[in-house]
Amino acid sequence: MTALWEPLVTELAAWRREGKRVPLWWRDDDATLPSPALDRLLSLTAERAIPVHLAVIPRDATLALSDRLRPVAAVHVLVHGWTHRNHEPPDRKKAEFGSGRPLALVLDEARSGLDRLTTLFGDQCAPILIPPWNRFSPDLPAELARLGYVALSAFGPEPKVHGLPRWNTHLDVIDWHGSRSLTPPDQLIAQVTALLKERRHPPSAPHQIPARPFRPLGLLTHHLDHDAAVWSFLETLLEQFTTSEAVRWVSAKETPWTC
Numbered sequence: 001m002t003a004l005w006e007p008l009v010t011e012l013a014a015w016r017r018e019g020k021r022v023p024l025w026w027r028d029d030d031a032t033l034p035s036p037a038l039d040r041l042l043s044l045t046a047e048r049a050i051p052v053h054l055a056v057i058p059r060d061a062t063l064a065l066s067d068r069l070r071p072v073a074a075v076h077v078l079v080h081g082w083t084h085r086n087h088e089p090p091d092r093k094k095a096e097f098g099s100g101r102p103l104a105l106v107l108d109e110a111r112s113g114l115d116r117l118t119t120l121f122g123d124q125c126a127p128i129l130i131p132p133w134n135r136f137s138p139d140l141p142a143e144l145a146r147l148g149y150v151a152l153s154a155f156g157p158e159p160k161v162h163g164l165p166r167w168n169t170h171l172d173v174i175d176w177h178g179s180r181s182l183t184p185p186d187q188l189i190a191q192v193t194a195l196l197k198e199r200r201h202p203p204s205a206p207h208q209i210p211a212r213p214f215r216p217l218g219l220l221t222h223h224l225d226h227d228a229a230v231w232s233f234l235e236t237l238l239e240q241f242t243t244s245e246a247v248r249w250v251s252a253k254e255t256p257w258t259c
């Protein structure tokens with residue numbers, strides 16, 4: 001293995017030495033249709049027996065996508081907003097489920113999204129909301145359980161709040177604000193290594209009994225936006241995870257992770 005990957009290899013070896021396995025989950029966003037890129041994603045995950053969670057845009061989701069996914073047992077469909085349209089004013093960051101519209105309207109769309117994907121994908125649909133652009137109104141989480149959602153997923157560290165469980169993602173391989181291709185690999189490797197280190201020795205909190213289980217680390221990808229560099233990095237990253245035996249891939253069908 002090249003020096004580039006050494007920090008990650010060393011960290012994974014430490015997990016193995018300590019007899020620990022890190023839980024990982026994979027979220028891939030923006031699916032509506034079958035495509036060669038989706039085929040590539042599915043073969044990448046199937047070859048390694050990795051469960052993958054597709055964040056599907058409900059209004060545009062097609063029967064063709066449902067037909068493509070039905071025979072693939074390790075795919076879980078999550079609710080990616082409703083139309084994936086920005087409704088925020090120009091001076092605010094993009095969001096579909098942000099504060100720019102009445103909450104009741106957002107909740108209607110969140111309900112429609114879950115209804116439509118449940119109809120199209122049946123048991124493959126897990127009631128987890130992924131607000132587009134990973135942004136949402138602060139009033140949204142408290143209302144989602146009564147719509148049937150069991151979790152909410154965005155990007156970054158989970159907030160220390162009670163309520164609907166958060167299954168966030170933490171490692172996004174694309175440099176959206178720069179090249180729109182692969183984030184420089186040395187940066188990604190440093191990020192994932194740091195995320196693993198934090199989880200291997202989480203800060204102790206003696207007043208917490210039992211200790212909070214540590215949350216799965218979330219990998220975020222967007223198959224429609226991957227170029228050769230992104231696919232190649234992902235292949236090597238998965239190889240590292242698979243061969244290390246220090247990783248346990250988890251899925252939405254397991255006991256829900258606590259918040």
Ligand SMILES: [Zn+2]
Nearest residue numbers: 029030132133
């Ligand atoms: Zn999206």
